[in-house]
Amino acid sequence: MSDQDILLETGTNELEIIEFFINENTDKGVETRYFGVNVAKVVEVVEAPEGLTGSEAAVHPSFLGTIPLRDLILPVVDLSVWLDLDKADDVNEPIIVTEFNGMITGFLVSGVTQIHRVNWAEVEPPSKYVAGMATNCITGTIKINDRFVLMLDLEMVLADLDESGQTEANLSDVVAEERYRALVADDSTSVRQLLLTNFTNANFDVELAGDGAEAWSKLLAIKDKAQEEGKSPLDYLDAVVSDVEMPQMDGYTLTRRIKEDPILKVLPVTLFSSLISKSVLHKGKAVMADAQVTKPEFNGLTEKVIELVKAWKTEART
Numbered sequence: 583m584s585d586q587d588i589l590l591e592t593g594t595n596e597l598e599i600i601e602f603f604i605n606e607n608t609d610k611g612v613e614t615r616y617f618g619v620n621v622a623k624v625v626e627v628v629e630a631p632e633g634l635t636g637s638e639a640a641v642h643p644s645f646l647g648t649i650p651l652r653d654l655i656l657p658v659v660d661l662s663v664w665l666d667l668d669k670a671d672d673v674n675e676p677i678i679v680t681e682f683n684g685m686i687t688g689f690l691v692s693g694v695t696q697i698h699r700v701n702w703a704e705v706e707p708p709s710k711y712v713a714g715m716a717t718n719c720i721t722g723t724i725k726i727n728d729r730f731v732l733m734l735d736l737e738m739v740l741a742d743l744d745e746s747g748q749t750e751a752n753l754s755d756v757v758a759e760e761r762y763r764a765l766v767a768d769d770s771t772s773v774r775q776l777l778l779t780n781f782t783n784a785n786f787d788v789e790l791a792g793d794g795a796e797a798w799s800k801l802l803a804i805k806d807k808a809q810e811e812g813k814s815p816l817d818y819l820d821a822v823v824s825d826v827e828m829p830q831m832d833g834y835t836l837t838r839r840i841k842e843d844p845i846l847k848v849l850p851v852t853l854f855s856s857l858i859s860k861s862v863l864h865k866g867k868a869v870m871a872d873a874q875v876t877k878p879e880f881n882g883l884t885e886k887v888i889e890l891v892k893a894w895k896t897e898a899r900t
Contacts, residue, residue, distance in 0.1 A: 593834045593835050593837070593838035593868065593869040594835070595701055595702045595703060595835040596699060596700070596702070597620055597622075597699075597827070597832065598620070598621040598697055598699050599618035599619060599620060599697070599698050599700060600618065600619055600621050600624050600627075600678070600694065601617070601618050601694070601696060601697070601698060601726065601731055602616075602617055602618070602619075602676075602678060602691045602693065602694045602695065603615060603616050603617065603691065603692055603694075603695065604617070604661065604662045604665070604667055604669055604691055605670040605672060605692040605693075606669060606670065612670045614692075615667065615732075616695075616726075616729050616730070616731045616732065617661075617691075617731060617732050617733070618724065618731045618732070618733050619678070619680070619733070619734055619736060620827055621697055622857050622862070623680045623681065623682045623736065623856075624678060624679070624680055625679045625680060625681050625686065626679045627676050627678055627679065627694055628651065628677050628679060629674055629676060629677070630658075630674075630675045630676065630677050631649055634647070634649065634658065634690070636660065636663070641743060643663050644659050644660045644661070644739075644743070645657070645658075645659055645660075645743060646658040646660050646690060649677075649688070651688075654686060656677075656686065656687070658677060658687075658688040658689070659687060659688070659690065659739060659743065660690045661689045661690060661691055661734075661739070662690075662692075664742070665719075670692070672692055672693075675690060675692060675693070676690075676693060676694050677689065677690050677691075678691060678694065680736060682736070682737065682856040682857060683737060683740060683877055684859075685740065689736070700724055700726075702828065702829060702831055702832045703831070704725075705722040705723070705724045705733060705829040705830065706723050706724065706829060707769065707793060707829045708721070708723065719734055719735045719739065720735070721734070721735045721769050721827070721828075722769070722829035733829075735770055737773075737877065738770070741772075753779060753780050753783070753881070754780050754783065754784055754880045754881040754884035755881065756784055756881060756884045756885050756888065757783070757784050757785050758784055758786065758888050758891075759785075760785070761785055761786070761787065762785065762787070762820040762821065762888070762891050763786065763787045763818070763819050763820045764781050764787070764789070764819070764820060764821045764822070764887065765791065765800060765801065765819055765822050765823070766778070766788055766789070766790055766791065766823045767790075767796070767797035767824040767825060767836065768792075768824075768825040768828070768854075769825060769827070769828040770825070773825070773877075774790050774792070776878075776880070777790075777854075777880075778790060780880045780884060781823075781884065784888070792828075793829050793830045793831060794824065794828045794830060794831030794832055794833060794835060794836035795830035795831040796830075797822070797824065797836055798831060798836055801815075801819075801822070801840065801846055801849075804819055804846075805843070805845050805846055808845065815845060815848060815849055816848055816849065816895075819849060820891045820894070820895075821850050821887050821891050822836075822849050822850070822852070823851075823852050823854055823887060824836055824837065824851065824853055825853075825854060825855050826853055826855035826858070827855065827857065833853050833855065834853075834866070834868075836851075837851045837866070837870065837871045838869040838870070848894070850873075850887075850890040850891065850893075850894050851870075851871050851873075852871070852872060852874070852883065852887050853866050853871045853873070853874045853875070854874075854875050854876075854877060854883050855874075855876070855877060856876065856877040856878075858874045858877075859876065872890055873886045873887070873890060
């Protein structure tokens with residue numbers, strides 16, 4: 583996977599997904615459901631040990647406990663249980679080991695097919711009805727060969743297992759001294775609402791976008807208005823905050839377009855994603871992002887955005 587990742591250029595709106603499946607018992611017999619997740623979140627795939635079962639005392643019915651993995655104690659989640667699928671019994675089931683949000687987690691599935699390179703433009707957002715559901719865990723669908731693959735929001739799985747409500751507890755208590763305006767792009771309904779609350783509480787007017795393409799459309803409208811009125815985009819907007827993984831257009835591509843545009847490049851852009859770690863900071867730098875913050879550090883996000891806005895306004899006044 584690392585060799586392929588080297589060939590995957592940042593800001594080209596491409597991604598690699600690992601496709602896996604869950605065999606479900608239905609009235610028609612066993613049917614296969616196909617899912618996908620960004621390869622950037624996957625560390626490795628290992629075979630599940632025999633006798634791996636859940637416990638009535640578990641924090642969630644899908645939690646299967648932990649297993650040793652070299653020098654790690656790996657928590658394992660049965661993805662079929664979380665998705666409310668009646669998984670058919672099988673042998674040699676794999677565990678997809680992931681790393682995001684600063685956590686390493688294993689997800690038990692029926693099998694793994696292969697890695698596909700696709701363009702985010704090929705990933706269709708879920709229907710408006712599904713996308714509007716706060717509990718929706720499908721971020722997009724993509725047709726591969728003769729089947730539809732559902733892109734899963736694994737962050738939502740972990741958030742659901744977190745009984746402490748730690749994500750909500752991490753919301754910022756920082757408040758800007760002036761009223762600022764931010765355009766926030768994230769494909770997750772629940773995260774958008776958290777970001778809206780976070781920045782509204784911090785004295786921001788917030789415009790929301792469900793993906794990078796929608797955010798780019800809103801930015802082009804600001805650009806046109808600024809040119810018509812002979813003003814700067816900073817007269818209408820103070821900051822852009824974007825997720826990385828989004829259907830239609832990802833955050834890296836959105837950032838690259840902003841920074842390569844002679845008019846919009848003055849806008850400070852902060853990437854906010856579970857994928858951001860020291861090992862991938864170079865990707866954000868390659869598209870000239872002004873800051874990168876790892877989810878779910880809402881407090882650090884707010885501080886960084888306010889810091890950038892203040893710096894931009896100070897520079898504009900001098």
